[in-house]
Each structure stands twice: as C-alpha cells, then as structure tokens.
Amino acid sequence: MGIMVLNERELLRYDRQIRIAGFGVEGQIKLKRSKVLVAGLGGLGAPAAIYLAAAGIGKLLVIDKERVELSNLNRQIIHWTEDVNKTKVKSALEKLCKINPEIEIEGIVDEINELNVYELVKKVDVVVDGMDNFKTRFLLNEACVKLGKPFIHAAVYGLEGRLMTIFPGKGPCLRCLIPIEPEEVKPFPVLGPTPAIMASMQVMEVIKVITGLGEPLVGKLLVFDGTSMDFMKVTIERLPNCSVCSGH
Numbered sequence: 001m002g003i004m005v006l007n008e009r010e011l012l013r014y015d016r017q018i019r020i021a022g023f024g025v026e027g028q029i030k031l032k033r034s035k036v037l038v039a040g041l042g043g044l045g046a047p048a049a050i051y052l053a054a055a056g057i058g059k060l061l062v063i064d065k066e067r068v069e070l071s072n073l074n075r076q077i078i079h080w081t082e083d084v085n086k087t088k089v090k091s092a093l094e095k096l097c098k099i100n101p102e103i104e105i106e107g108i109v110d111e112i113n114e115l116n117v118y119e120l121v122k123k124v125d126v127v128v129d130g131m132d133n134f135k136t137r138f139l140l141n142e143a144c145v146k147l148g149k150p151f152i153h154a155a156v157y158g159l160e161g162r163l164m165t166i167f168p169g170k171g172p173c174l175r176c177l178i179p180i181e182p183e184e185v186k187p188f189p190v191l192g193p194t195p196a197i198m199a200s201m202q203v204m205e206v207i208k209v210i211t212g213l214g215e216p217l218v219g220k221l222l223v224f225d226g227t228s229m230d231f232m233k234v235t236i237e238r239l240p241n242c243s244v245c246s247g248h
C-alpha cells in the first residue's frame with residue numbers, strides 16, 4: 001500500500017479526535033488503514049457500526065442475516081420504523097454511508113457459521129462481537145485466536161453488560177472466560193441504553209487496539225450494572241488447558 005494521507009475534509013471531520021494527545025494525524029491514518037468486522041447488526045452491532053463509521057475506520061464489513069423487526073427498535077438505533085422488514089444490512093448501509101461517505105462499507109446478508117467464519121475474520125484487523133448468542137461468539141473467538149485477530153467481546157442482559165477484549169497471545173480468550181456454553185434465553189430482556197453503553201466501549205477498545213492509545217481491556221472483564229451504575233473489573237486468567245487458546 002502506498003503512503004496514505006488525509007484530505008482536507010478528513011482533517012476537518014476528525015479534528016476533535018486528532019487533537020487527543022497520543023492520537024494525532026498518525027492515529028487517524030491508522031484508523032483509515034484498518035478494516036473492522038461488525039458481527040451482527042443488533043443491539044450491540046448497530047450503535048457500534050455508527051461509532052466506527054463516524055470515527056473513520058477505513059473499511060467496515062457488516063454481516064447479519066436477519067430483517068428488521070418492530071421489537072428491535074428500542075435499542076438497534078441504526079434501524080428506523082420505515083426499515084421494518086428490510087434486511088438489517090440494507091438498513092444499516094443506507095445510514096452508514098450517510099454518516100460517513102469517506103469510508104468503504106461492505107454488507108453481507110448471511111449468518112456466521114463454521115464455513116465462512118475464517119474467511120470473514122481473515123479479511124479484517126479487528127472483530128466486534130455484536131452477537132446475541134454464545135454459539136456464534138465461540139466460533140468468532142476461535143477464528144480470532146487462530147488467526148491472531150483482536151476480538152472485542154460484549155454481552156448484555158436487562159440493565160447489565162459485560163465487556164472483554166480478547167487479544168490472542170496476550171490474554172485469556174472467551175473460552176477461558178466461559179468454558180461451558182451458557183443456556184440461551186430468547187428473547188431476552190434488554191433496555192436500549194445497556195447495549196449503547198457497551199457498544200460505545202467496544203468502539204473505544206477498537207480504536208485503542210488500532211492506534212495503540214491507552215491500555216486495552218485484556219485479561220479483565222468489565223461488568224456494568226445499570227441498576228446501581230457500578231462498573232466492576234474482574235481479573236480473568238488464561239486457562240492453561242483451554243481448548244481454544246492454549247498453544248496460541
């Protein structure tokens with residue numbers, strides 16, 4: 001790739017983040033060069049995609065197989081009332097290209113499964129967990145660990161959220177955190193601000209991982225409780241015999 005520079009419009013668009021100490025034009029160029037997968041365009045993926053696009057991630061790859069439903073709209077703010085019955089991908093692409101026409105966005109209407117997960121993860125530098133089930137999260141976790149790609153995990157339930165950055169080789173993976181697949185409750189209760197809070201923290205982690213700003217949340221699980229507004233960090237160790245990450 002040739003030397004990448006920012007045009008006048010980009011310098012203006014990203015002016016307020018370029019001013020952050022340790023970020024600068026260099027940090028913005030790193031974002032422009034990067035590719036991020038948003039896996040799922042639901043409660044987490046929808047606000048995450050908005051902030052990733054606005055921040056100037058050079059290429060966004062979004063994937064979701066579902067269509068917009070009325071019961072999505074309390075939290076999946078990229079989708080509007082007029083979008084009900086559209087695919088989530090189409091609905092999201094329509095908004096994302098208006099939020100930031102300077103970036104490249106690709107949408108795939110499909111599920112993530114054993115057959116495509118490696119191809120998807122291979123295409124990007126970082127993966128954002130926007131899933132609503134652990135089966136697919138574990139597929140993404142494994143592909144990210146094997147391919148050495150950071151995986152920004154989040155999960156929500158009601159007013160509670162959890163966040164951990166999986167940095168292959170540097171800390172525990174999702175299997176170390178949750179060795180046995182939890183039972184899936186569907187549909188589960190969730191208040192809109194919960195995934196909004198967690199998704200904006202996921203994007204914070206993406207930007208930190210790409211630019212080298214600050215300390216990513218590796219080896220620590222952040223637990224947010226909206227009923228008391230408590231943020232708690234729990235240290236998570238790598239499992240020596242983890243079925244996914246031992247040896248990586």
Ligand SMILES: [Zn+2]
Nearest residue numbers: 173176242245
């Ligand atoms: Zn592990």
